[in-house]
Amino acid sequence: MVPYQDLRRPGGYTVRLLAVAACYYGAARLGLMRQLAVEDAVVTPIWPPTGVAVAALLVLGLGCWPAITAGALSAVWSLGTPGPDVVGILFGQTAAPVAAVLLLRRARFRPEISRLRDGLALVFLAALAAMTISATFGVGVLVLTGKLAPHGFWAVWLAWWVGDAMGVLIVTPFLLLLRRTRWPPPLGRWKEATALALVACAIVPLAAYSSISLLFLVYPLIIWAALRFQLVGSMLCALLTSVLATVAATDAVGAFTGLDRIEVMAKLQAFNGSMALTALLLSAVITEQRNTRRSVEQACRELVEVLAHLTAGDTPPPRPPPHAGDRPREPGGGP
Structure with missing residues (x-):
């Protein structure tokens, strides 16, 4: 985690925001290369930017959330002039990773994913629970603006939710481990x-x-x-x-x-x-x-x-040998 003092430095903070926004946009372009049509909407089976966003927030802190919004806006803009529905989509795409990181912090998640509880937290809190936010806001605004028929809400919602969740499940662990992997690996x-x-x-x-x-x-x-x-x-x-x-x-x-x-x-x-x-x-x-x-x-x-x-320091001294004239006394105590 980057210290808060470093994020307050204008130069370093700006560079981090630009880097995260660029990575988000690049991941979005990769995700948009493969699409599937569900009802009247086109969705991506895997949405890598969500995994990038969660990893960035875990590593750099919640202060980089504007970069996620900027990256999402750039991705939407690349598809055409955005309409009023872009507000709900941007809110969902930003709020879902932020909620995922807050839930992971609550669960004392370790980015090394070295415990079973870390894996379970990433699956059930970050991927399955938090990504309902982006799916709900994204599909909801499509229905409200008339771009999607109401009867297609749940089918598109499910596809949107799973795509975002898969981005967290596959991309986030890869990025977190890539940051910590030693290179080159042992020759053996x-x-x-x-x-x-x-x-x-x-x-x-x-x-x-x-x-x-x-x-x-x-x-x-x-x-x-x-x-x-x-x-x-x-x-x-x-x-x-x-x-x-x-x-x-x-x-x-x-x-x-x-x-x-x-x-x-x-x-x-x-x-x-x-x-x-x-x-x-x-x-x-x-x-x-x-x-x-x-x-x-x-x-x-x-x-x-x-x-x-302890053994070396507490060894008792050797007992002196008995005198020649001494002989052991019998248990009865006689002479």
Whole structure:
């Protein structure tokens, strides 16, 4: 977290705002490359800017919220001249990440995501709970301004909500861990990391583009990455899988051949959501167990050192040998 004093410096604060706004806009352009039509609206299966916004607020503090509004406005403006509904959309896109960070702080969330409770907080508080704000305001203003028929509210709301939630589940952990990852990694892990990357590049496209629906093949890959490389490996695999699955879904090929728009959206979001949950929570559990084991091992080493020190300092002096004329007395006390 950046200290509040640093954020008050005009130069540093302005640079941070511009950087966050630029990242938000760039992520929005990437998200808009793949779209699906639901009812009378066009939505994105994954909205990466939401993940960027939550990560920025966690790292830089809540003071950078104007950059999120500016980035969202730039993204809306790139699609055409905004109308009155832009106010509700901007409010929702800004308020949802802010609410997510406030909820995470309330839950004492750690950006390292080294505990199961951190993973659960990110899933249920930041992704599922807070993102209802952006979906409600965004779809609500579309209905109020006549751009969406009232009967299509819930279908579009669900697609909007899941898209924002997926941005938090996939992009936010990746950015938080990218900031803390040591580079280059230990040389001893390169062979296995290379093998994992090669297997992922072979299995993930096969799972996404196979017409016999082999999406389940990615789960052993996610488990391998989580067991050996924890959150960094599993989230990289999840990000690759989600991107390729989204491309296949928007092109209606592979596992999504022959499905209508609603079925494509439902299948894609169910797969992306379950895959991201598996990667995030499994990695958090493994990381927590490994940290607990290291703590126990460290405590054992410290205990051994303390016992060795006490033993060395409290050893009693050797007893003198008995005199030659002395002999042990019998229990009865006789001469």
